[in-house]
Amino acid sequence: MLVLEFRSYGKASQFNAIDEAIRTTQFIRNKSIRLWMDGGAKSCFDLNKYCAVLAKEFDFANKLNSQARQSASERAWSAITRFYDNCKKQIPGKKGFPQFQKDCRSVEYKTSGWKLADDRKSITFTDKCGIGRLKLKGTRDLHFYQPAQIKRVRLVKRADGYYVQFCVSVDRTESVDPSGSAIGLDVGLNDFYTDSNNQTVDNPRFLGEGERRLKKAQRRVSKRVRSSNNRRKARQVLGKRHLKISRQRKDHAVKLARCVITSNDVVAYE
Structure with a gap:
């Protein structure tokens, strides 16, 4: 998996919409952790089903793309499985019990909820969050990869702005002459x-x-x-x-x- 990162440019209202989507991701992850603590989730599929329940119960959660909601629940399950693995390995000290997240900085889409422009210089998010079209600027060229190879798109908030990351499924091979050292x-x-x-x-x-x-x-x-x-x-x-x-x-x-x-x-x- 290859991760390509681009700087995004847009209006202030679009960045506010990204912040709202990030807060929704944090909300879904924390609710998934709470469901697991209460004994209502035994697997990742239970958390994925719970995302649909949250979408019906909360209007702001329904605005986020369905696969983006599932990505948030998968983050929760990743923390849960890491805790289980540490317990099985009997790692000394704290085992990393899943905690509620207080400062989320990204929202992740899968194969839906976004559309890449033909010139690969902008991306449009098509869910109800209102993010819209963002311009992309970076040193890598997306023309080398087909849209079907992009498995995930991540919006990341940093101190100096907002970035778009593309997770591309590609096999990388490099031929290096042996040095004998x-x-x-x-x-x-x-x-x-x-x-x-x-x-x-x-x-x-x-x-x-x-x-x-x-x-x-x-x-x-x-x-x-x-x-x-x-x-x-x-x-x-x-x-x-x-x-x-x-x-x-x-x-x-x-x-x-x-x-x-x-x-x-x-x-x-x-």
């Missing part, structure tokens, strides 16, 4: 890692470099009045600071890992 890695705290050839890679410490700006943004949030627009804006700035650091960390780790994998046939790590 093997390497062992020891990940540490002072250095990012030390390999078996006694070569070390420095830890970039992105958090330490951006700590001053983070503290400044956090102080601004603390000084603002609760539930005010200024506090909301300050929280957005703080979220962008954290988002930048997380992206720096991921970019560094992915590029370094790909360099190690492509230059060695066998990689062992501790």
Whole structure:
């Protein structure tokens, strides 16, 4: 499964509709968890049937696409099965009992509820939430894939905007010439890692470099009045600071890992 992400552009009313769809997803997931706690659900199919009951009972839940409601219940069942697996494996400590979600950031559609434009530059959501048509901007080209290969479409809310993710079913193969070398890695705290050839890679410490700006943004949030627009804006700035650091960390780790994998046939790590 290949995940392609694009930045979405639209009106403020469309983004408000996305927020409402995300809140509905959170509501359905939490109600599914409550149903399981009360003993009313024994399988994922029971939760899927419960989505239809919620749609009849609540008008705002009926606005969301039926398969998107099922995706929300599948998230609940995923947390439940993870808890069961941890109990069977007798993992020490807390087993991860399913909790009610307080801050959901995405809504997931399956094969219905959306339609991709012929030029692959926009997507239209056709359910009753009122999201409508969103423009897409990214570095990947969707023309290489057929619409039937797109199994899921996810709307993700981040500190710097809204994104659309496409889960594409495709088999990826890469032909790499064997290098005849093997390497062992020891990940540490002072250095990012030390390999078996006694070569070390420095830890970039992105958090330490951006700590001053983070503290400044956090102080601004603390000084603002609760539930005010200024506090909301300050929280957005703080979220962008954290988002930048997380992206720096991921970019560094992915590029370094790909360099190690492509230059060695066998990689062992501790």
